[in-house]
Amino acid sequence: MGKLILIRHGQSLWNLENIFTGWTNIDLSPQGKEEAKNAGEIIKRNKINIDICFASYLKRAIRTAWIVLDNCEQMHVDTYYHWKLNERHYGDWQGKNKDETLKEVGEKKYWAIRRGYYESPPKLGPNNKLHPKFDPNYKNVDPAVLPSGESLEDSSKRVVNYYFEAIVPNLVQGKTVMISAHGNSLRALIGYICNIPSIDIAGLEVPTGVPHIYEFDGNQNLMEHHKLE
Numbered sequence: 001m002g003k004l005i006l007i008r009h010g011q012s013l014w015n016l017e018n019i020f021t022g023w024t025n026i027d028l029s030p031q032g033k034e035e036a037k038n039a040g041e042i043i044k045r046n047k048i049n050i051d052i053c054f055a056s057y058l059k060r061a062i063r064t065a066w067i068v069l070d071n072c073e074q075m076h077v078d079t080y081y082h083w084k085l086n087e088r089h090y091g092d093w094q095g096k097n098k099d100e101t102l103k104e105v106g107e108k109k110y111w112a113i114r115r116g117y118y119e120s121p122p123k124l125g126p127n128n129k130l131h132p133k134f135d136p137n138y139k140n141v142d143p144a145v146l147p148s149g150e151s152l153e154d155s156s157k158r159v160v161n162y163y164f165e166a167i168v169p170n171l172v173q174g175k176t177v178m179i180s181a182h183g184n185s186l187r188a189l190i191g192y193i194c195n196i197p198s199i200d201i202a203g204l205e206v207p208t209g210v211p212h213i214y215e216f217d218g219n220q221n222l223m224e225h226h227k228l229e
């Protein structure tokens with residue numbers, strides 16, 4: 001089996017401003033670009049040759065992939081983009097300040113939605129102009145499958161589905177695959193790969209711009225994983 005490198009995008013401008021982002025297409029902050037550059041240098045130092053790269057449809061993950069590949073001298077690597085790797089859709093919370101939302105809804109509900117597995121934020125209404133079906137970037141996606149607010153369980157279904165559809169076949173061929181994605185889409189994927197019970201997912205935080213490597217045996221069982229440095 002091949003190897004899997006997972007990286008959360010570098011710090012975004014809304015991470016910096018403490019605003020719920022979800023599918024809002026916010027770019028990297030200057031610090032986020034530095035984090036991605038550093039991740040690329042780490043991959044170069046570890047002499048890892050990436051065979052294929054995947055990123056979400058959101059520019060903070062795409063730019064992170066580009067900066068990483070540039071800084072490990074592997075810009076030629078085929079890169080595929082898919083909405084199923086996007087951040088969890090944060091529904092009506094997108095664009096809201098995280099501290100103000102906490103005050104508005106109370107600690108219990110806030111953390112159940114933000115870090116629990118089953119609770120969704122309030123969904124966007126079908127005519128809300130922020131709904132992804134109105135975004136030309138998703139014009140080739142069936143509007144019926146586009147989310148308007150997701151629990152981590154919802155995100156997990158589409159991320160894991162894409163993992164089996166597009167990533168596993170490459171790992172089976174022995175390839176080294178890099179995925180550049182998001183805090184919650186990666187929590188969902190890591191939760192699946194590492195077999196973390198849904199109750200414990202709340203404690204899993206994925207830092208920005210830090211590459212982690214996952215190695216599997218021939219039966220696709222995880223053998224070990226660690227942070228690259």
Ligand SMILES: O=C(O)[C@@H](CO)OP(=O)(O)O
Pocket residue numbers: 015019020021022023087090114183184
């Ligand atoms: O705003 C978001 O989309 C995410 C990650 O940046 O928020 P959280 O901190 O809840 O994972």
